[in-house]
Amino acid sequence: MATDPMAQIRASFFVECEELLESLQDSLSALQDGSSDSETVNTVFRAVHSIKGGAGAFGLDALVAFAHRYETVLDALRAGRLEVTPDAVRSFFQAADLLQDHVRAAHDGTPAPEGAEAVLCALETLIGGPAEPEASPGFQPVPFAFEPIPLALDFDAPDDLPAPARWIIRFRPADALYASGNEPLHLLRALAALGAAEVRCDTSDVPALEALRPDAALLSWRITLPGEIAEEELREVFDFVEDVCTLEIGREAEAAGARPPAPAIVAPQAVTSVARPPAVAEAPAEPAPPPGPVERRATPRETAATVRVDLDRIDRLVNLVGELVINQAMLAQSVAEAGLPPNSAVMTGLEAFMMLTRDLQDSVMMIRAQPVKPLFQRMARIVREASTAVGKEVRLHTEGEATEVDKTVIERLAEPLTHMIRNAVDHGLETPELRLAAGKAAEGVISLSAQHRSGRIVIEVADDGAGINRPKVREIALARGLIPADAALTDAEIDALLFLPGFSTASQVSALSGRGVGMDVVRQAIQSLGGRVTIQSAPGQGTRFSISLPLTLAVLDGMVVSVADETLVVPLASILETATLAEGDIRALGPQTNVIHLRGAFVPLYDLGAELGYRAPKPSYEGGIVLLTAQEDGSRAALIVDAIHEQRQVVIKGLQQAYGRIPGVAAATILGNGRIALILDTADLVQTATGRTRIRPLALAG
Template identity: 40%
Template sequence: MSFDLELEEIHKLFFEECAAGLDLMEAGLLALESRSDPETVNTIFRAAHSIKGGAATFGFSAIAEATHGLETFLDGLRNGTRRADGVTVRQLLECVDGLRAMILGLERGEPTDADRLGALHAKIADLLAGRPAGVAGASDARPGSAPASAFLGGRAGWIIDFRPSAELLRSGNEPLRLVAALEALGPVHLVVELAAVPPLASLDPTACYLNWRIEVAADVERGVLTEIFDWLDERSEVAYRRCEGEGAPATGAASSAAVPGGTPEAGSLRVSTDKLDQLINLVGELVITQSMLARAADGSAVAGLDALQAGLAQLTRNTRELQESVMQMRMLPIGFAFNRLPRLVHDLSAELGKRAELILAGEATELDKTVLERISDPLVHLVRNALDHGIESPAERHAAGKAETGKVTLSAFHEGGHIIIEVSDDGGGLNRERILARARARGLVAADTDPGEEAIHQLVFAAGFSTADAVSAVSGRGVGMDVVRRNIEGLGGQVQIRSTPGRGSTIRIRLPLTLAILDGQLVRVGGETYVIALAAITETVKADEAQLVVAPDGGRCYRLREEFVPIVPVGALFGLAGAREADAAGLLVIVESDGGRFALGVNELLAQQQVVIKSLERNFRAVPGIAGGTILGDGAVALILDVPGLVELFNSAALSRRTLAA
């Protein structure tokens, strides 16, 4: 039992490595498209090779075989017998996708999808034969789904594409013997492909130029077939496809429709050995400090005092360094989130008929793993938007006197305790008129008012707002930008748009480097201390009685520079003793959430400090309106307010009050 567990662990590692390898291959292939570089080919080859090795070791023969085919092709690229052009790169990328899907399936413990496997093998065979995908397919019954075969005619069996290497005959192998071995299993039908046979003048009589398609009407396990072809030399290609007999259940037909989307969130973390070594060093120092302190405490009170103080100072330093170092472990370069994007731009610009180039900057900028995982999807969305709405078609660009190839720039850098990520395009920019017209039509903006530039940009983030003329498959449904903003705010970040008509737009995301530490404002509400994230606070005002307004439903608002801000009675919402006093609003902390402003009534503003966020759910449970807890300097626990959650709580309370009143 424990062995199974270990194997499972090892498999998990293998899958992680595969994912990393496939990412590497994909990145390499995309680079290859613009510039053929032997080192890039080598990188791709090595990645494929290690996936093959791992797969073979763990008995994932389907993956090993597929990567073997790829490897053969890549080897050709390496030694110059094959060339990479746009078509082959696309085919290779499709193969990478196919492999990824298969590995994901294995990871989830799903049975191997025969259709998908067949399609992948067909793609690889196309590659090796130098056919563009699908061209030969029409005449060749090549498409992946249940290959039709006149010979098999509904019988269960196998179609084997056998592409021996030129050296096959020289190594003492005889194809006829293979066929004889197959005939022992069942009736065999042979088709010879002569495409590779050179003109007589250049024909080497000892080389094998023939390829065969062998159909065997034998319902046997794949292993039986692989055994027959087992002793072939490395360079020979064999692809197997199974034909189910009539009436046999079509396996995996349903699952193949659902192409797996995002990779599952990884619970594990790869840490560079440098970071680990640093941590070990620090712990070593901590141990030394501890023994130093112990000795000082042992000695006489007077003599030991100096040593004790020195030791404590050292301990303080050690602890801080240790904390920083451990935090560093969770830091990953943002390049991980950028990885998916070159492929996206490549595919999407082809789909949209646009020409675009993606420029990445600051990939090495580090941020917390959790933030990284959760920013990935919003980034994809923003890049999609930039391509779909931002970058114009080549013709439009040409007419506007711009280069036909648009630029989407993604850059990341640190600023204070934050990371800034900017997505810019050099497209048409936000269309102010169109946004305004759409907003007026939807009643978001009164017909006669003209909101400022900033307000117009904020409209883009409103739920269900879209100015796209046509709803494309890519974007334009108006969901998205509001989700992007919510995701970013959920991480304690902010998002802004800058746009110049005709010159393009820039979306600027500001995120905390980590979710483990928060810049907080400590406040007293009733008898309790709470922490509010500084990022959410816009200002704090001393309430002026004259500006308080009571709404008909009993809710109260504060008039802040011509704007009515609803007062969220924190104490009453939390049912605290002495809440009345707080909600009588001596002090109002103005916070921003979901684009709106709210005033939190508090009794007292305490210190501003960095707090370490601790989970309340770990030992207890999630509490509405509370994001977590932290431990203050005196060892007491203070709860961290979840501003969006609190506003939600307030809204639903107001709603039920209104229903009661009605």
């Protein structure tokens, strides 16, 4: 089935808008941090201008109108008529948020967002009021003089145009430009919006009516624009059509009779010249001096070529790779059972096949991995909106934006992070008056960070507020009957009460909180991803929420072990080392638990068989095999297993949907022999473990 070229171009425009909006947010953040250099300001201006130009080509009038008024204020900033102040940057951020809403509305075909006029009026107040009516984005018709002009680039004969160093643009569409749904009139109007334009149309190739082909591109244009316009702005107008037209941009001679440098050529990638019409003379009578160097800045499109692919196709590829990993494991199992010698041709080929499978899996995982930066930028908007709603001064500080994680994880993190950010603004941070009274800055800071740790991704949301009021939390829990009156709770257990459904510390219901819905949703969403969330809080210093998640939801490297005739998989990233226990390594701790002495430190000992309910603790662990695992807080734990079989890649099969959350179990996988093995979550297993590694003495029983 043929695809609509116009729909493809429109989709490419909205993908380009996402990149421009990301660039806009980055540059505004730099302005907020005090970097007001010309390049940062120009990046802000160009992002809005490019969105406006592309929207004009598709007739998105509401988006064009909003972007034009926003651009007018940014132009004043670029020209030095407006200073970078906190109020100005705040207004720029609000306008950027609404611009994003306009782009989304244009993409979805929904009505334009409300509240735009108030934000635009606040913006225009910064420059003394709205612009003149004639500067509106209506794009008044450009007067075209339809008189034939030669297309040959004969720069030996000086033009009659008097202004020196002006831009001369020669634009000739190809047939494909019209076939793709583009309209040269929109491009000419966009050029006219940059400055006073003189446009001449060449109709010399238009044949008689009876010989006219309606699908042929027969017109071309020569446009002259003021020289103070940046070349980058001119090229941005043609961003979406540069591969379906012949385009030449150059400067006019600066003095009469002078020969200007050859104009820069804009052409598709891998094309270094533009074909001249047949009538153009190929060489001058006398040798001409070499043209001056044309400075051209490398664009992102040249430095990093990308291919945009639907996520459904990538998911299908990931699933196929997962099945390939399972079949490779089954083949290896069959070869091992056949008893072939290690140096046989089959074993050699199998090893090469295993290496190729691993490389393929790693490459596919890299395709799915994306930086968390877009997610963090969405949270910056949540901070701005929430702080405005509660009347607090809040700044978001981010770290680790380049940290990559599976795209599915990123998408499903948006909702829990939104709840956590809003809670931090509403509950975590004090009002400016209380902060000043406590010796803090009036502006509160929320930190959002991401990093890889122990084979997982850890995302932390921290604030420098008053911390959790544990007496108040306990009092509310008692009043609602969530805990008994004589309960002796630790600080961690009191903090965990915040995750109970319906629990809220808000004294009254507001637009942000008070209905008891939020933190329980956060925990459920994170647990559905195979993750967990923990809290650390200090009175007067703030609160930190840590979210630990698997890097991917598809494939992982694991150690295959057996416990009580059951096969289990332990993630390789959590294993520091393996060891065999000697008699002097084991020390008793209490009536039912043991620890091991390892390199001058004591490490708690956990019997996997006893913890998972497969069997009772063994009478002795001398000669037993332990896996020394690393926990996210830096501590260590030793897990006792009966045997270690091999290290292999396993395909993750989720259990949450069918069985709910299982303590200590992250997922399942299919082994080479077709059996199902559980994949352990060692950190969760240790947190919920009883620690029983000794049989309770009979004298203490009963």
